[in-house]
Amino acid sequence: MVLSIEHKMNVMNIKHKILLMALVLLSASGCKKSFLELAPESNANAETFYKTKADMDLAVNAAYSTLYNVYDPEGPVSYTAEMMGDNTTLYIIAGNQTDKFAFKDYNLQTNNTMVYSFWRTYYSSLYSINIILSKLDDSELTATEKESVKAQMSFLRGLYYFNMVRLWGDVPIVTKPLSVEETYKVVRSPKADVYKLILDDLTFAAEKLPPTAVGRATQGAALTAKGEVYLTLNDKANATTALMSVYTSQNYKLQGTYAAVFGPTVKNTKESIFEIQYLGGASSISTGTYSKYYRNYSPNVNVFGFSGIGMNQVTDDLYNEYETGDPRRELSITLGFQNGAVFQEQKYPIKWIDPTAVKTDNNVLANNNFMVYRFADVLLMLSEATDDPKYLNxxxxRVNLPLFGTPGYPSAKYPTLALAIEHERRVELAIEFHRWFDLKRTGRAVAVLSAKGKPVTEKKLLLPIPETVRLQNGIITQNDGYN
Incomplete structure (x- = not known):
């Protein structure tokens, strides 16, 4: 898979090239394992691969394709941002139910297989990024092309480390391919150092990326991520600067209606800032470019013409968060499904349904893209950064609801701007992988979630370092609360 489906390439050619790239990376990995799950030092084949523009184009596409793992509907961002918050739950789900239920129940153990899988996802993705950056200087690319590739990879690395530092706190910083032996000398870096790397990468990306590009990192995407980083660091002044640059760029605007934000044929609109590209249809069973959100977020039953996975089923608490007359509720959540003559009540997300998707061998070849960042997110972060309700309003x-500060607004329930923003982000961005991170950023996670019966403490707002990682390298420390 690739993030950007190039107009001049057919899907089969892209798939062939990505498979070739995977073989190159595997040939570089040797037979020994690193505690970071990084490929060891490159062999001769990898040394000669990253030379031509064609080589680098292939490598860059492979690096972008890691987004499909990081933002997979059962990936690290989905499980934490939604399952560890109050938006979603699980009922029946395929796989290791004990390890999966542990996220929503705050019962994570150091041997949780999902946590280890997420750790591997990030560090294997970073390897794909870092090897490109390490080979750029010796490649045949022009100076302009090298700068473009470096900016794109810097954006991805900054975005991934931002996710990781919020998941684990201190994490090992790796900015180049390492041998197995070298990885045993790498320890967890303090959060301050990780955030410095993130801001350095996103700053470079924001300076060098183009204003717009379909399916690729852009200046707007880097600035949006940078604004969120600064908000997380409680630096509202710098957050305002970054986010205001996106707001005043005139490159983005809200779609006319909320209904126009999502759909299998709604792609790369003016509201979209950074969007992961998918291409469904009959041919995508062989190319792997289809979207999985529709099937994964459908209940674990076989009444849709396919078996849903049952991930991120909607809580009553989220459903009841919407105000009377808010059209976003019915456009985001359905109450259940028809099982023969019986209507089965079970709320689940419908932002990524594709009713016309081809179904084959229990796969659902949906066409829906996924937005990591969109303009509504920027507007709500701007109100948070500036303490100005203008952007929230x-x-x-767009959804014809009373504005904050006017008589019709539900001020009894949301009496402050901070609470109004918290509410608005929850309903506007529901199931878009923001909720838990939002509550952590504002320091509200423990109060909000414990009031709803979640056995959460400050220490449990970080994932454990996987047991396997620490067995492979004893100098890696564990997070408090998991010893």
């Missing part, structure tokens, strides 16, 4: 204007 732009979001509410």
């Amino acid at each position: 732009e979001v509410r204007t």
Whole structure:
């Protein structure tokens, strides 16, 4: 898979090239394992691969394809941002149910297989990025092309480390391919150092990336991520600067209606800032470019013409968060499904349904893209950064709800701007992988989630370092609360 489906390539050619790239990376990995799950030092084949523009184009596409793992509907961002918050739950789900239920129940153990899988996902993705950066200087690319590739890889690395530092706190910083022996000398770096790397990468990306590009990192995407990083660090002044640059660029605007934000044929609109590209249809069973959100977020039953996975089933608490007359509720959540003559009540997300998707061998070849960042998110972060409801009210204007500060607004329930923003982000961005991170950023996670019966403490707001990682390298420390 690749992030950007190039107009001049057919899907089969892309798949062939990505498979070739995977073989190159595997040939570089040797037979020994590193505690970071990084490929060891490159062999001769990899040394000669990253030379031509064609080589680098292939490598860059492979690096972008790691987004499909990081933002997979059962990936690290989905499990934490939604399952560890109050938006979603699980009922029946395929796989290791004990390890999966542990996220929503705050019962994570150091041997949790999902946590270890997520760790591997990030560090294997970073390897794909870092090897490109390490080979750029010796490649045949022009100076302009090298700068472009470096900016794109810097954006991805900054985004991934931002996710990782919020998941685990201190994490090992790796900015180049390492041999197995070298990885045993790498320890967890303090969060401050990780955030410095993130901001350095995103700053470079924001300076060098183009204003717009379909399916690729852009200046707007880097600035949006940078604004969120600064908000997380409680630096509202710098957050305002970054986010205001996106707001005033005129490159983005809200779609006219909320219904126009999502759909299998709604792709790369003016509201989209960074969007992961998918291509469904009959041919995608062989190319692997189809979207999985529709099937994964459907209940674990076989009444849709396919068996749903049952991930991220919607809580009553989220459903009841919407105000009367808010069209976003019915456009985001359905109440259940028809099982023969019986209507089965079970709320689940419908932002990524594709009713016309081809179904084959229990796969659902959906066409829906996934937005990591969109303009409504920027507007709500701007209100958070500036303490100005103007931007929040732009979001509410689209759905014809009373504006904050006016008599019709539900001020008894959300009496402060901070609570109004928290509410608005929850309903506007529901199941888009923001909720848990939002609550952590504002320091509200423990209060909000414990009031709803979650056995959460400050220490449990970080994942454990996987047991396997520490068995492979004893100098890697464990997070408090998991010893």
